[in-house]
Amino acid sequence: MAEFPTKKCGVLGCTGSVGQRFILLLSKHPYLKLHALGASARSAGKKYKDAVSGLDSDVAGDIETEFQNAGLAVFSNSKNHRQDPTVPLVIPTVNLNHLDLIPHQRKLRSSDKGLLVCNSNCAVVGVAVPFAALQAAFGPIDFASVVTMQAVSGAGYPGVSSMDIMDNVVPFISGEEDKLETEARKILGTMTTDGTAFEEQSALRISAACNRVGVMDGHTACVALKFMRQPPPSAEECIEALRNYTSEANALGCPSAPNPPIKVFDEPDRPQPRLDRDLESGYTVSVGRVRKDDGGIFDLKFVSLSHNTVIGAAGGSIVNAEAAILKGYIQ
Amino acid sequence: MAEFPTKKCGVLGCTGSVGQRFILLLSKHPYLKLHALGASARSAGKKYKDAVSGLDSDVAGDIETEFQNAGLAVFSNSKNHRQDPTVPLVIPTVNLNHLDLIPHQRKLRSSDKGLLVCNSNCAVVGVAVPFAALQAAFGPIDFASVVTMQAVSGAGYPGVSSMDIMDNVVPFISGEEDKLETEARKILGTMTTDGTAFEEQSALRISAACNRVGVMDGHTACVALKFMRQPPPSAEECIEALRNYTSEANALGCPSAPNPPIKVFDEPDRPQPRLDRDLESGYTVSVGRVRKDDGGIFDLKFVSLSHNTVIGAAGGSIVNAEAAILKGYIQ
Amino acid sequence: MAEFPTKKCGVLGCTGSVGQRFILLLSKHPYLKLHALGASARSAGKKYKDAVSGLDSDVAGDIETEFQNAGLAVFSNSKNHRQDPTVPLVIPTVNLNHLDLIPHQRKLRSSDKGLLVCNSNCAVVGVAVPFAALQAAFGPIDFASVVTMQAVSGAGYPGVSSMDIMDNVVPFISGEEDKLETEARKILGTMTTDGTAFEEQSALRISAACNRVGVMDGHTACVALKFMRQPPPSAEECIEALRNYTSEANALGCPSAPNPPIKVFDEPDRPQPRLDRDLESGYTVSVGRVRKDDGGIFDLKFVSLSHNTVIGAAGGSIVNAEAAILKGYIQ
Amino acid sequence: MAEFPTKKCGVLGCTGSVGQRFILLLSKHPYLKLHALGASARSAGKKYKDAVSGLDSDVAGDIETEFQNAGLAVFSNSKNHRQDPTVPLVIPTVNLNHLDLIPHQRKLRSSDKGLLVCNSNCAVVGVAVPFAALQAAFGPIDFASVVTMQAVSGAGYPGVSSMDIMDNVVPFISGEEDKLETEARKILGTMTTDGTAFEEQSALRISAACNRVGVMDGHTACVALKFMRQPPPSAEECIEALRNYTSEANALGCPSAPNPPIKVFDEPDRPQPRLDRDLESGYTVSVGRVRKDDGGIFDLKFVSLSHNTVIGAAGGSIVNAEAAILKGYIQ
Structure with missing residues (x-):
């Protein structure tokens, strides 16, 4: 088995409960290193306790697209793109093979590095x-x-x-x-x-x-x-x-x-x-x-x-990211 | 509508949680007057707090039969006789007509006053x-x-x-x-x-x-x-x-x-x-x-x-008793 | 004992938890009849569930003063005027005699009908x-x-x-x-x-x-x-x-x-x-x-x-109001 | 610092909630190896779920004394001997020096190996x-x-x-x-x-x-x-x-x-x-x-x-035992 490479990553919507779980899991992760945190404008300038919130779903979709277009690999817990026919909706212990639509997704979006993968609703x-x-x-x-x-x-x-x-x-x-x-x-x-x-x-x-x-x-x-x-x-x-x-x-x-x-x-x-x-x-x-x-x-x-916040949210996306790295979709 | 008669009643297994509900409901009842309380031998001589318990289901069945044979009207929350083909199993807002098997029950048991009616399991x-x-x-x-x-x-x-x-x-x-x-x-x-x-x-x-x-x-x-x-x-x-x-x-x-x-x-x-x-x-x-x-x-x-302890237990039996009185099965 | 008169009353800040308790208690009150409800601008135009909130303490003080100046009897659960030396802070089973400062309060505010009385913090x-x-x-x-x-x-x-x-x-x-x-x-x-x-x-x-x-x-x-x-x-x-x-x-x-x-x-x-x-x-x-x-x-x-929401809040103010009526401060 | 020796140990009263915590902590302990479990007669022959209980305090005292007399080192969570003037009552981050009464305790009991040390009530x-x-x-x-x-x-x-x-x-x-x-x-x-x-x-x-x-x-x-x-x-x-x-x-x-x-x-x-x-x-x-x-x-x-069940009970006794070993009271 190939050695797992070390990668930098960031958490967007880091003040929400799933964002907090992402940070907790990544802080202990052997290879994924947390380098950036982002939160919604809504949280800006507030004391942390007042800013605890996830990314508004009415802006999350656009932001994710922008990040993808900027060449980043986006693993999303928001619901916006889950039903998009060009976006894999993946539970890592179920359908990692769906990641193999990424080359097609890149072709459609004329991107050679960006990608967007969603994890599922926690109850699914x-x-x-x-x-x-x-x-x-x-x-x-x-x-x-x-x-x-x-x-x-x-x-x-x-x-x-x-x-x-x-x-x-x-x-x-x-x-x-x-x-x-x-x-x-x-x-x-x-x-x-x-x-x-x-x-x-x-x-x-x-x-x-x-x-x-x-x-x-x-x-x-x-x-x-x-x-x-x-x-x-x-x-x-x-x-x-x-x-x-x-x-x-x-x-x-x-x-x-x-x-x-x-x-x-x-x-x-x-x-x-x-x-x-x-x-x-x-x-x-x-x-x-x-x-x-x-x-x-x-x-x-x-x-x-x-x-619900590990395999059902943050943890699901982390294994999705690990798989995307191991499948060669993230260089 | 005929006036409702005042009747004396007792609670057997009075230290259990359903027994306590019986007592609470009867203490406010306009016509049924609580005159006797009974508890299992297990509770005898104990401080109240140590005696809180329902009637053991392994003795409840026999005790109920004895009371019925003694000419009493027994409305039971225990499970012992619920599947007995000669015992009505009654939720008062569903099947009060099942009380009309009481004359047949009395004939079988050669009793002219006693009766035995069960209420259902609380989840039903x-x-x-x-x-x-x-x-x-x-x-x-x-x-x-x-x-x-x-x-x-x-x-x-x-x-x-x-x-x-x-x-x-x-x-x-x-x-x-x-x-x-x-x-x-x-x-x-x-x-x-x-x-x-x-x-x-x-x-x-x-x-x-x-x-x-x-x-x-x-x-x-x-x-x-x-x-x-x-x-x-x-x-x-x-x-x-x-x-x-x-x-x-x-x-x-x-x-x-x-x-x-x-x-x-x-x-x-x-x-x-x-x-x-x-x-x-x-x-x-x-x-x-x-x-x-x-x-x-x-x-x-x-x-x-x-x-679960009102219509699903004690309250169910109280309405069953009210109906048995109104139907003339209790003199 | 004089017969208790029937009085109309209103609840300001009616969408908060204490406001809800006020409404519940007044809906069963034999003499105080609920005629008006008011809520903060913050609640206006919102679905009820989104508007559930008390009156902002940063506006409650001014609003109460305005109502008092308009000749109304105000019984307040907000903290704004509790330490005001001209406002009675009253727990009805402790210090109803403090209501007798109302004539002095009226003189100071050149009002012949209005009054302002606070109930205490719930923990007191x-x-x-x-x-x-x-x-x-x-x-x-x-x-x-x-x-x-x-x-x-x-x-x-x-x-x-x-x-x-x-x-x-x-x-x-x-x-x-x-x-x-x-x-x-x-x-x-x-x-x-x-x-x-x-x-x-x-x-x-x-x-x-x-x-x-x-x-x-x-x-x-x-x-x-x-x-x-x-x-x-x-x-x-x-x-x-x-x-x-x-x-x-x-x-x-x-x-x-x-x-x-x-x-x-x-x-x-x-x-x-x-x-x-x-x-x-x-x-x-x-x-x-x-x-x-x-x-x-x-x-x-x-x-x-x-x-805490009865004698410690809404109920406290209701008895305060009853006492003010019986003492003749509300005509 | 001397290397910590590996020692065998047992848990008496193993079916109670503190006993369970002992087992959990010892199962991960690097040096103390769990070799024996004991429970009260009350638990014998019962299904585990019916046997969950601590050692009766009315027998715990005598049993502990017997074990000590048999040359064992006993670290007790029961209250029986806590006020005994010859038994150390020890919170390990407070008064480990009290273990130094063990030689005197042994002399009094004519024992050269046994010892008895209590941990405190959890609220202390x-x-x-x-x-x-x-x-x-x-x-x-x-x-x-x-x-x-x-x-x-x-x-x-x-x-x-x-x-x-x-x-x-x-x-x-x-x-x-x-x-x-x-x-x-x-x-x-x-x-x-x-x-x-x-x-x-x-x-x-x-x-x-x-x-x-x-x-x-x-x-x-x-x-x-x-x-x-x-x-x-x-x-x-x-x-x-x-x-x-x-x-x-x-x-x-x-x-x-x-x-x-x-x-x-x-x-x-x-x-x-x-x-x-x-x-x-x-x-x-x-x-x-x-x-x-x-x-x-x-x-x-x-x-x-x-x-309360770690430093306040089982964990307290485990550190007490570690200290007794390091101080040379257990060979």
Whole structure:
């Protein structure tokens, strides 16, 4: 395996909660060295505590394009370009092959160095990673029901008021269910062989309900699904497939790639966010209660847990960047 | 409407969390007067604080039978007799007609005064009440997915350790998913015309996942369902049916019957347990986010909220008792 | 006792958390009828959810003066005029006699109808009410140590971010310790016999430390104090004095005056905010663990609990208004 | 510095919350190797989850004595022997010199290898460590007021019910205030020059109030104190003394000794348990808001924070054991 080169990097929108996680992860990174921080005009001239905020999504898109045009490699956590057909939407333990659209993206934008890659919405990760493992083993999933219980850090800082979440559940997160349904189809889709387009897994139907709960970090999801293949694989076969799953991030040698990408629990009451969100520094997705659906509607049910600001945001983009370096897209 | 008579009553298992709720509700009741308290041998001779506990389910069943044989009317929150084919399992805003099996029950047990009626598991209520409203209007539900986020008081006192639930979700409650699936079928079923047997709604399939969250009172459920009737009613028609639903408890004039039995919210982020669990003193079930399933798997999705120790436990039995009095089963 | 007249009233700053409490309390009030609502320019044209905020303290002072000059009776929860020597700073179960400076205030401002009365900072109430009872019985307190554990609603809405308080304590509330120390001296002070000036209890020394904890409503305080009188009263005598305390609000017949103003608990682990904050609808201050200081530094120690948005804010002003009506200052 | 030898060790009472912390810390320890686990009879034959509990304090004392008599070095977290005049009560960053009573202890018990050393109650640590630093620089403290806000893990597992602490404060912890006051005097005391007795700092008066709050780990204390020396040192001088404090644990080269033993924060709102409890793996005590008492009762006020199951329990005993090895008391 080639030695990993040292690279300089910067964080734009550094005062937000994901920006802070980027800084924390990069401060410990063996090869990526933090050299620049940027924040929105909104934060300028304010005391730090008043400036804590992510990059406004109404300006993030344009700024990212400008940076790309200036020849920089941009790995974005904002939602602006996620549905752009020329921008890879990548979870590093699912679809690093989507990075191979970068040459085509450069040709379209007449750029020989810049690139733009998005990571997914934080709630998608807990679904897409186990789905990737199951589909690799047993073919396409037909439909799925996903009910999430999401951490407050997913709403940024200050985000959720303590008066709204203490002794409470908020059964609604604006825009989240739609993102979960649409982003999963792009991430789990394929690329055309000429490397110029993505083909979504458009037959995959997902019915999502997203809730906010009083948890600091870690999104929990109750998932139920039906396979196209009938009769379906048994729960035991599914556990085996989840446990044996490896991702291209491991094969490439990404320094931050989790091993394993999926941890499967046998205990009936796991995973739990406080106990399990920091597995492999938050890069591993945990899965438990993998079982047949006794209700007879679905083939399989399980619980998944993912750290929403690590593998679900900053950490996802860091492994994406590592992979882009190892694939030679960043010189 | 006949005047409601004053009756004496007692609470057995009075030191548990549901027992405490019974006492609280009865202390304010206009007609039911608390005259006796009983606790398990386990609690005898202990300081109160050490004795807080429900009746052991391994003795509750026998004790209830003895009381019934002694000619008393027993309304039980324990699980022992819920699946007994000669015992009504009743949510008062759903199936008070099941009380009409009492004459048959008495004949079987050669008793002319005693009776035994169970209320349901607390998690069933948030599903069975809106299902009753929808099925009354649109015919049988084919299948449903239910994911609950349940309050800690549902586990009794001391119940859930603070170390297990703070900043956490526990995605498992022992036995709960099974109870939810099987009790719903009995409660939503019918009675034979001769009043001697229940006929379960055996075609109803429910796939449940039950979670414990850091909420004091109030079980929240994300529900998705498909009707037998195709094409199904629209979301607007379902909202109308939920909003217009009335129960036999209202028609009978039960003093504690909630009006309305179901409150439908239009706000996108309601119901919420802290804000809405005490509607109509905890006897109303709240429903919100009633919408079509864009995922295409189900016909309808909604969120429901029910107060687990009021309509889901002690309060349910109190209205059951009121109805038994009004129906003439208690002299 | 004279019959209480019906009066129209309005709430300025109605979108804040205290404003909301005002509206809630007034909506149930038997005599005060809510006729007008006002909010800051900042809130104008915004959706309600974006406008939730109190009146900016940098404009509240001027606005209050304008309303007073227009002949209105203003009862204020803002801090602007609390230290004004011509403005009564009143906790209704402590110093309603301070309202008798109103004629002098009117003379100074050449107004024959307007008036301005402030309620105290929410953290002062849990100290000043028991101190009033003890000083009435045993003479002046020499010095006291007060450590508070304050609810998040005291910071307004959205106020404290869930990310700051979950699984946490914040041992600092800006400006709070100073307010507690200075406001107590004015409230517990006397009025000159000619009704033109307040005389602070300047010899009273208070050492305060204020903390924010993860509680929705209800400020808890650990209090220790030394009397001027030596030897001091016993703990039993102090309990008696606290329990027997009555306030002018009761004597006047204020409809919302709590009875008793102070509830003394004998249980060793009470009061607790979740269990006891709503006593007498939140107007009663609870006191417990009244005991001698075994450490030998103070004479007496106790725990107090007060509902910060009822007796500590909106409710305090409502009883102040009731008293002003009953005293004839509002026609 | 001599190389640290590798030693075998065991944990008795291994199923309790402190026992679990012992196992966690020892599993990562470079030299102490875990070879044996013991639990109470109460735990025998139970499933692990039912057996989680500390050693009953009514048997712990006798068992410890038996182990000591068998020639083992016993480092105890139980309260039984803490006040025994022949047993060192040691916080490793305060009074490791108390270990030098071990030869005398052995002589009394006719043992040439066994020894028994206790660590302190978890709430004492946040007081005794800064007091040691201040007294080393400025001479004895005359009196102090201490109000704690203690984490739920301090009550063991399952310990505090979620129903008791959610949205709540419990202003009472049985026996805790007394322990805080009496243990501090022994720990901060001296040893006679012949190494046969401890002399308590009996002139030190402490007035304590202990509260339980909804925090997982980390006890926060609001401390106010008066020095014997008058005029007292300034707040700046105290900050300097706290910051420069080093302990014998560092000088000896204990592998787990924190460096620094005390972290002083300049930020006005720190330390906070969630943010700061894990400093130096939980072995450092954090101090903030070091300031003059404007109330004029005390000389100095500050906030302290200590990790109750690390430096306040298991971690304390581990450093005690390291020191006993380095001092040659364990061969």
